[in-house]
Amino acid sequence: xxxxxxxxxxxxxxxxxxxxxxxxxxxxxxxxxxxxxxxxxxxxxxxxxxxxxxxxxxxxxxxxxxxxxxxxxxxxxxxxxxxxxxxxxxxxxxxxxxxxxxxxxxxxxxxxxxxxxxxxxxxxxxxxxxxxxxxxxxxxxxxxxxxxxxxxxxxxxxxxxxxxxxxxxxxxxxxxxxxxxxxxxxxxxxxxxxxxxxxxxxxxxxxxxxxxxxxxxxxxxxxxxxxxxxxxxxxxxxxxxxxxxxxxxxxxxxxxxxxxxxxxxxxxxxxxxxxxxxxxxxxxxxxxxxxxxx
Numbered sequence: 001x002x003x004x005x006x007x008x009x010x011x012x013x014x015x016x017x018x019x020x021x022x023x024x025x026x027x028x029x030x031x032x033x034x035x036x037x038x039x040x041x042x043x044x045x046x047x048x049x050x051x052x053x054x055x056x057x058x059x060x061x062x063x064x065x066x067x068x069x070x071x072x073x074x075x076x077x078x079x080x081x082x083x084x085x086x087x088x089x090x091x092x093x094x095x096x097x098x099x100x101x102x103x104x105x106x107x108x109x110x111x112x113x114x115x116x117x118x119x120x121x122x123x124x125x126x127x128x129x130x131x132x133x134x135x136x137x138x139x140x141x142x143x144x145x146x147x148x149x150x151x152x153x154x155x156x157x158x159x160x161x162x163x164x165x166x167x168x169x170x171x172x173x174x175x176x177x178x179x180x181x182x183x184x185x186x187x188x189x190x191x192x193x194x195x196x197x198x199x200x201x202x203x204x205x206x207x208x209x210x211x212x213x214x215x216x217x218x219x220x221x222x223x224x225x226x227x228x229x230x231x232x233x234x235x236x237x238x239x240x241x242x243x244x245x246x247x248x249x250x251x252x253x254x255x256x257x258x259x260x261x262x263x264x265x266x267x268x269x270x271x272x273x274x275x276x277x278x279x280x281x282x283x284x285x286x287x288x289x290x291x292x293x294x
Contacts, residue, residue: 147179195210225249
């Protein structure tokens with residue numbers, strides 16, 4: 001099967017800064033592909049080059065096995081991180097305006113229902129909440145019935161309820177056979193939605209695969225979480241590798257029984273202990289580091 005999208009040796013430079021450094025990815029039809037990385041890793045630049053918003057310095061981008069043509073714009077939908085909208089238009093009027101720009105478009109009522117816009121479709125664009133706005137932005141990205149949809153950090157700033165609601169809409173898009181390229185800082189979101197992810201840093205792809213495959217490969221350990229109390233000396237005497245935070249201690253171990261035995265031997269209270277398996281966030285931190293970045 002020909003990949004829907006292929007990126008080959010993509011490079012993007014700004015003077016002496018290499019934002020994207022020779023990356024290659026291949027995306028099959030009908031999947032949700034996540035592009036993950038710390039701030040400044042090159043994710044948004046990569047997406048903007050693929051979208052044809054900015055030109056590459058070098059490299060090749062193929063859509064359905066061929067270089068992108070004018071029809072590529074008709075086949076893709078884009079939800080940008082930030083989009084300026086006309087405040088004097090209502091949500092529905094804006095959807096109609098965007099609809100008129102394409103030769104192919106969705107039924108407006110079906111789109112409103114799918115993205116749960118019914119209750120505010122007649123409100124002006126500047127009078128809706130953050131969660132409503134994100135669903136509206138998603139609807140604008142879907143108005144032309146795209147085969148390929150770009151979602152650049154679609155749930156940033158949303159409360160948990162609004163985020164879950166947005167996930168439900170994206171799941172429906174996947175069920176309809178559309179292909180989604182997603183960037184996000186929420187590893188739980190990527191693990192929940194994505195069939196495959198690529199983790200970037202400093203303009204390069206560090207690894208790529210399904211979330212389950214990457215978890216098994218890069219973070220098979222169990223994490224024991226304990227509240228931080230007045231037991232500093234006991235922590236210092238542990239042979240276990242641990243991470244110290246303001247309110248807790250996290251211990252990564254591949255042998256839970258041995259870990260618990262050592263904690264008990266140091267008379268550390270396990271009453272409020274939490275144990276969890278590895279997840280995509282552990283993979284992300286193991287590959288990109290735990291140091292805070294600007």
